[in-house]
Amino acid sequence: MKHFTYIFFIVFLISKSLTGQTYEIKGKVVNSENKTIPYANILLLQAADSTFVKGTSADDNGLFVLTEVKPNLYLLQASYVGVGSEPRALDIAKDVSLGALIIPLGTTDLEEVVVTAKRPTLKRLADRLVFSVENTVVSQGSSWDILKSTPGVIVNQEELQIRGQSATVYLNDRKVQLSGQEVKDLLDGLSGTAIKSIEVIANPPASYEAEGGPILNIVTAKNVIPGYKGSINGSYTQAVFPKYSIGTSHYYKTEKLNLFANYTINPKKELRKTNKGINFIDNTNSIFSRWGTQYNQVNSSQAQSANLILDYDFDDRNSVNLTSNMALNPGEEQETFLSTDIRNAQNLIDSTFTTQNNANRDNTNLAFDLTYVHKLKKPGAKISLNGHYTYYDGQTEQNLISNYFDNNGSFIRNFGFDTDSQQDIQIFTGQADYSSPLGNASIETGLKISSIASESNIDFFNFVGADDQVDASLSDNYTYDENVYAAYFSLVKNWEKWSIKTGLRGELTKATGTSLTLNEINTQDFFEPFPSLYVLYSPSDKHSFAFDYGRNVDRPKYNDLNPFRYFFNENDFEEGNPQLMPSFSNNFNLNYTFNSEFFFDVYYRDNGKNIADLVFQNNTNQTLVELKQNVLGSKSYGLDFTVSKSIMPFWFLYAYVSLFHEEETFLAVESNNQQFTNEVEGVYGYLANYLTLSKDGTFTGELTMTYLSKFLFGSYISDEEVNLTLGLRKSLFNNRAIISVAAEDILERFNPTYSSRYLNQDNFYRRRPETQFIRVGFTYNFGNFRLEDNQKEIDKKERERLELE
Numbered sequence: 001m002k003h004f005t006y007i008f009f010i011v012f013l014i015s016k017s018l019t020g021q022t023y024e025i026k027g028k029v030v031n032s033e034n035k036t037i038p039y040a041n042i043l044l045l046q047a048a049d050s051t052f053v054k055g056t057s058a059d060d061n062g063l064f065v066l067t068e069v070k071p072n073l074y075l076l077q078a079s080y081v082g083v084g085s086e087p088r089a090l091d092i093a094k095d096v097s098l099g100a101l102i103i104p105l106g107t108t109d110l111e112e113v114v115v116t117a118k119r120p121t122l123k124r125l126a127d128r129l130v131f132s133v134e135n136t137v138v139s140q141g142s143s144w145d146i147l148k149s150t151p152g153v154i155v156n157q158e159e160l161q162i163r164g165q166s167a168t169v170y171l172n173d174r175k176v177q178l179s180g181q182e183v184k185d186l187l188d189g190l191s192g193t194a195i196k197s198i199e200v201i202a203n204p205p206a207s208y209e210a211e212g213g214p215i216l217n218i219v220t221a222k223n224v225i226p227g228y229k230g231s232i233n234g235s236y237t238q239a240v241f242p243k244y245s246i247g248t249s250h251y252y253k254t255e256k257l258n259l260f261a262n263y264t265i266n267p268k269k270e271l272r273k274t275n276k277g278i279n280f281i282d283n284t285n286s287i288f289s290r291w292g293t294q295y296n297q298v299n300s301s302q303a304q305s306a307n308l309i310l311d312y313d314f315d316d317r318n319s320v321n322l323t324s325n326m327a328l329n330p331g332e333e334q335e336t337f338l339s340t341d342i343r344n345a346q347n348l349i350d351s352t353f354t355t356q357n358n359a360n361r362d363n364t365n366l367a368f369d370l371t372y373v374h375k376l377k378k379p380g381a382k383i384s385l386n387g388h389y390t391y392y393d394g395q396t397e398q399n400l401i402s403n404y405f406d407n408n409g410s411f412i413r414n415f416g417f418d419t420d421s422q423q424d425i426q427i428f429t430g431q432a433d434y435s436s437p438l439g440n441a442s443i444e445t446g447l448k449i450s451s452i453a454s455e456s457n458i459d460f461f462n463f464v465g466a467d468d469q470v471d472a473s474l475s476d477n478y479t480y481d482e483n484v485y486a487a488y489f490s491l492v493k494n495w496e497k498w499s500i501k502t503g504l505r506g507e508l509t510k511a512t513g514t515s516l517t518l519n520e521i522n523t524q525d526f527f528e529p530f531p532s533l534y535v536l537y538s539p540s541d542k543h544s545f546a547f548d549y550g551r552n553v554d555r556p557k558y559n560d561l562n563p564f565r566y567f568f569n570e571n572d573f574e575e576g577n578p579q580l581m582p583s584f585s586n587n588f589n590l591n592y593t594f595n596s597e598f599f600f601d602v603y604y605r606d607n608g609k610n611i612a613d614l615v616f617q618n619n620t621n622q623t624l625v626e627l628k629q630n631v632l633g634s635k636s637y638g639l640d641f642t643v644s645k646s647i648m649p650f651w652f653l654y655a656y657v658s659l660f661h662e663e664e665t666f667l668a669v670e671s672n673n674q675q676f677t678n679e680v681e682g683v684y685g686y687l688a689n690y691l692t693l694s695k696d697g698t699f700t701g702e703l704t705m706t707y708l709s710k711f712l713f714g715s716y717i718s719d720e721e722v723n724l725t726l727g728l729r730k731s732l733f734n735n736r737a738i739i740s741v742a743a744e745d746i747l748e749r750f751n752p753t754y755s756s757r758y759l760n761q762d763n764f765y766r767r768r769p770e771t772q773f774i775r776v777g778f779t780y781n782f783g784n785f786r787l788e789d790n791q792k793e794i795d796k797k798e799r800e801r802l803e804l805e
Contacts, residue, residue, distance in 0.1 A: 022068040025090070027098035029062045029078045036062035037103055040078050047073035047089060056255070057227065067255055078103055123596065127501050127534040127548060128217075129200040145702065145727070147216060150198045152601065152640060154658060154684050155706060155723075162202055163603050163638060163660070165213035173217060195219070202603075203532060203550030203587050206488040206503025207433070207444050210530040210553045228252045229783040236777075239770035243268040258311035265304045272297040272769045276572075279762040280619045287762070289350070289622065290343040293572070297336040304328045317375040327365040334359040338569055351412070353404040355569040364393045381436035390427040396420075401464065402569055415465035415570060421458040425558060427451070441493040444503075447486070454480040458564045467570050469623060476517035478562050478578070482524075483510045490532075499536040504529060507553070513578050515563050522578050528553065546591040556580035556611055560628040574626045581630055583609045599642040607634035607664075613714035615756060616670040617763050624763060631666040632675060650692040658684040662712040671759040678758070680717050683709040698731040708752075715761070716754035723750040723771075738779045745772040 029040040042064045044054040053074065058064045064078075075087040078101040085101045123130045131150050147153060147160060147169070154161040161167055199217040201208075208215065230250045237243040247264035274295035279287045310322045338355040373384045401416030433446035457477040460470070490503030511524040530551045538544040562576040585607045592600045609630040617624050638660030647653050663679035685707040693699040706723040727742040744750075753766040 022070055023092050024095045025066040025069055025076065025092070025098065026096070027064055027076075028100045029058045029064065029085075030100045030102055032102060032104045034100075037078075038062055040064075040103065042066065042101075043077050043079065044069065045075040045077065045087070047075050054255075059227070076101070125499070125536065127201065127203070127205050127532075129202075129591075131198040131200065132196065133198065134196045146195055146198060147218075148686070148688070148704070150200060150216065152200050152202070152642070152656070153216065154708075155686070160216060162200065162214035162216075163605065163636065163640075163658075165605075167214045167216045170215055170217040202589055203534070203548045204552070205501060205532050205534070205550075206490040206505040206530065207446065210486070210505050210507055210528070210551075211555050213552065213554070227783070229781065231779060231781045233777070233779040235775055237773050237775040239773035240271045241269040241770075243270075256313045258309070260307070260309040262307045263305070265302070267302045269298065269300045270770055272299065272767065274765055274767045276765040277763060278617055278624055280617065280622055281760045281762060282619065285760065286345070288345050290347060291340060291571075291622070292343070293338055293340040293569075295336060295338055295568075297334065299332070299334050301329055301332040303332075319373050321369075321371045321373075323367075323369040323371075325365075325367045327363070329361065329363040332361040332363070334361070336568070340569070349407045351404065351406055352409075353402050353569075355400065355402040357398070357400045357568060359396055359398045362393075362395045364391075366391045376436070378436060380442070382434075384433045386429075386431040386433075388427070388429040388431075390425070392423070392425040394423045396422075398566075400567055400569070413465055415467045415470075416462075417460055417464070417470060418462040419458060419460055421456070421564065423454065423456040423559070423562075425452070425454045438491075441491060443489070443491050445487075445489045448484075449486075450482075450484045452480070452482040452558075454558045456480075456558075456562045456564070458562075469570050469621065470565075470567065473517065474565055476515055476563060478513065478515050478564070480513045480558060480561055481511065484508070497538050499534075501532075501534040503532045505532075506530070509582070513561055515578055518563060518578075520563075520578065524581070528584065542595045544591075544593045546589075546593075548587075548589050550587050552585050552587065553582050554585065554611055555582045556628065560611070571623045572625075573623075577628045580611060580628055581609070583607065583611055583630060585610070597643060597645050599640070599644075601640040601642075602638075603640070604637040605635060607636065610634040610664065612664055612666065614666060615715055615763065616668070617761055618670050619760060627669075629666060629669075631664045634664040636660060636662045652690040654686075654688040654690070656684075656686045660684070664712065664714070666715070668759055668761070671761065674759060676758055678712060678715055678717065680710050680712045682711055683707070693728075698735075700729050702727040702729075711752075713754060715756045715758075716764075717756075718752040718754050721750055721752040722747055736781050738777075740775075740777040742775050742777075743773075744775070748772050 025044070027042075029037045029042070031037055038058055038061065040058045040062065042056045042058065044066055046053055054066055054069065056064055056066055058078075069092050071093050074090045074092060076090055076098075077087045078085045085103045088098070088101065090096060123132065129152065131146075133146055148155050152162050153167065154163075159166060160169065195218060197219045199215075199219060201215040201217060204215050228251070230248065232246075232248045234246045235244065243266075245264065245266040245268075247262065249260070249262045251261075252259045272295070274293075274297070276293045276295065278291040280289040280291070282288045305328070306326045308322075308324045311319065312321075313319045336355075336357040336359075338357065339352070340354070341352050342350045344350045367388070367390045369386070369388045371384060371386045373382055375382045396419075398419040398421075399416070400418075401414065403414045404412040406412055427450065429448065429450040431446060431448040433444065435444045436442065455478075457475075459475045460472050463470075463472070485508040486505060488503060488505035490501065492501045493499075506527065506529050508527045509524055513522045514520070530553070532548075532550040534546070534548045536544065536546045556577075560576055561578050561580055563578045565573045565575045567573040585605060587603070587605045589601065589603045591602075609632065611628055612631050612634070613626060614629045614631075615624065615626045638658055640656070640658045642654075642656045644654050645652075660682050661679070662682070663677055665675055665677040668674050668676045686704070688702065688704040691701040691703075693701050702725075704723075704725050706721075708718075708721050710720065711718045723744070724746040725742065725744050726746065727740065729738065729740040731738050750771045751766060751768045753764055755764040756762075757764075
């Protein structure tokens with residue numbers, strides 16, 4: 001760290017010494033009536049070709065200052081709401097103090113204005129689909145609302161998916177390193193008015209990690225205006241239990257420095273109910289025992305998060321970014337009460353038992369990311385260096401006790417135990433990238449190394465009674481070390497109607513997992529290539545055709561590799577699998593777009609030996625275990641249709657329909673290891689209506705409906721689910737304050753049943769989280785709140801595999 005500090009200051013001093021003599025330009029912005037115009041944009045342009053050099057904005061009094069201006073001939077112009085002053089020619093050889101820059105502004109009678117919302121647009125690029133929403137009615141909601149409205153996106157149980165695969169959310173090309181629910185909470189609080197576009201990257205190119213599936217990249221609008229802004233926001237949600245969240249963000253920008261700080265606390269108490277049923281089957285294929293369990297789980301947490309982001313430009317060619325994220329969830333409590341009825345073949349009560357399962361968790365997740373960018377003399381060419389460190393610490397204490405009763409309710413026996421588990425993970429990565437134009441083409445290339453060290457342990461103790469399924473020998477210590485060495489190269493070339501992008505990434509993986517209790521060591525040592533190809537053909541402005549192919553890898557999560565058991569009760573538990581191997585997929589997509597309003601997509605995906613959640617019942621021991629397992633084969637294909645259109649000036653309609661086929665073939669380990677193929681034909685539909693309800697555009701509404709006929713989830717198939725939502729949003733005080741209200745799952749049909757029925761397996765479950773609720777939100781902006789911020793998230797696939805609970 002000491003050496004890095006020296007290097008940092010040496011680079012800083014060198015960059016400063018290379019900077020020549022610079023000067024300062026001062027001035028004021030007024031309208032034709034000599035009235036001050038605050039927050040006007042100030043642009044300094046090259047006199048020779050009018051290219052942009054510097055920018056700033058006027059303060060509350062219309063005053064502005066441009067610093068560190070090099071000697072040269074320039075044009076200076078001020079603009080406000082699309083109207084500009086006459087460009088003023090300047091020959092800078094000393095400090096300049098101007099008179100006023102005059103912007104000829106007219107007057108507008110707001111009562112006569114009828115807002116015609118700009119409609120969202122969709123554009124096909126060679127390797128992605130760009131959904132532009134800036135200044136549209138769609139942008140009046142939250143970022144989560146925009147993602148739900150993005151073509152090709154399926155929302156399944158609050159998980160964003162593209163063609164059946166979980167999508168990774170990025171913010172300005174930085175991975176949002178949060179769990180699924182935390183991502184939703186973050187995006188619910190990020191106003192859509194700050195969003196420029198959503199990029200749907202079904203097959204990420206070679207510059208992205210080979211690991212992972214499709215990407216949803218949120219691109220925020222950019223602004224060169226310096227100053228300070230801040231906000232405080234809060235929300236109140238009424239479900240079974242009331243919840244609230246409070247957050248504050250602060251952003252400060254100068255000519256060289258961008259600084260962003262954010263803190264959020266989200267204490268909540270949630271009720272999750274689950275109905276689970278198992279029919280145990282004998283050798284004659286007849287049901288001999290029927291188990292029904294009711295889960296009532298209450299989670300209480302005090303989740304907190306903080307972000308610090310610093311961008312500093314040494315000069316026009318050298319810059320550095322430091323991003324630090326902290327997520328804390330101290331003292332999370334989980335109280336679960338399970339009540340199980342055991343019935344015989346005639347469906348008469350045989351016995352019952354109850355289980356009290358209490359768990360306490362503490363999670364700490366810290367991440368630090370440092371990036372240095374050097375722009376080369378060749379226009380468009382640059383070199384970037386990145387270093388990353390993650391520290392994760394998770395601790396869980398569990399207490400489980402069960403009481404057994406006969407069919408008359410008389411006490412028979414009890415059984416219980418305590419567990420103490422801990423997981424420490426450290427991730428180090430280093431990366432170097434180079435990009436440059438090459439004639440009418442461009443190239444990208446880079447190297448990366450990542451090192452992951454994970455240590456986990458679990459102890460079973462304080463046993464009460466006896467049970468054949470649980471004993472102290474299940475205690476274990478498990479270590480996992482992984483190193484991945486990667487290199488990539490990609491080439492992009494554009495013609496008048498054609499665009500082609502091709503790339504190749506290679507990754508060398510070396511990993512070792514060691515279980516002390518099992519006395520087992522599992523190793524991985526392999527090299528894999530990951531090619532990608534994108535072709536776009538646009539014969540006219542109304543028609544475009546695209547094809548893309550990519551090969552990816554899905555690595556097992558660290559928790560899934562741990563050979564530990566987590567018990568719901570003695571007969572129902574999850575178990576890790578240290579023998580999991582990475583799976584490789586090949587993805588093919590063919591697209592057609594008409595008039596940027598109608599979209600047709602045909603896709604085929606070979607998922608290979610995909611890592612799946614498989615649940616098996618042991619009919620002899622009468623247990624149910626959930627395993628992570630590499631399947632024997634997996635594939636999916638489908639046809640998607642999207643229409644994105646303004647019906648009337650105040651009404652924008654978005655509709656998406658997906659017809660899909662999903663299948664997985666796996667070993668049924670509790671059915672004599674027979675091969676079984678689980679498959680489903682499904683339909684997904686999404687209809688959204690975005691309405692501008694006032695002339696000035698400050699009052700908007702949204703009515704949406706989601707339908708999913710069925711879906712494949714490992715060894716389970718879900719049944720039908722429907723979600724109807726309603727939202728209203730009102731901006732006050734010239735967008736300085738925003739009030740919103742939303743009602744989710746109005747029909748209370750958003751919780752499907754998952755069933756696994758094949759061979760000698762017959763079980764189901766239905767989870768009922770608090771999907772039905774009413775939420776009221778409030779945001780207040782202060783300072784120069786029209787500024788755009790520099791929010792970034794740390795982009796590390798290695799962190800994604802933490803899989804926080």
